[in-house]
Amino acid sequence: MPLVESRSTAGRDELDVIHTPATRLVHEAAENFSTLSLAFSIVELARSAVMLGTVFRNWGPVSGSVQQQFLDGYQTVQALTDEELHWWPVLVLWYSLALVPRGDDPNGWGRAAAEVLDGHTAS
Structure with a gap:
């Protein structure tokens, strides 16, 4: 299963992240970057x-x-x-x-x- 899908909207390509448990974890880590040590x-x-x-x-x-x-x-x-x-x-x-x-x-x-x-x- 790909982590990123490409789609075309209004003449431009956009990337959509497919949320898996791993991508959610990365997303949460990025949101909490201020507490990274x-x-x-x-x-x-x-x-x-x-x-x-x-x-x-x-x-x-x-x-x-x-x-x-x-x-x-x-x-x-x-x-x-x-x-x-x-x-x-x-x-x-x-x-x-x-x-x-x-x-x-x-x-x-x-x-x-x-x-x-x-x-x-x-x-």
Whole structure:
């Protein structure tokens, strides 16, 4: 099945994309190009863990245990190296701190960042 069909309309040729699951995926990736990253996977993983559930929690943080479950689930598919795992708490703290607003912190990002720091210094 061709991915592109040609047709003639009003004297000019136009190309129509035939939407298959693969072309939809490419189309969605192109729409989300602003979020494309060339970072190490542990960086994206930590950012995703910190942002996990924010849309569903009024932009508030998830617990450290949820973040750990996210990491554990990822590792069932793709194991991380010891070096990558050493960066995990640092990156989770970094992204947590980046979300602490100036002034009032109604969603608790400051508390969440402090919990990450406390958990890292305790281990």
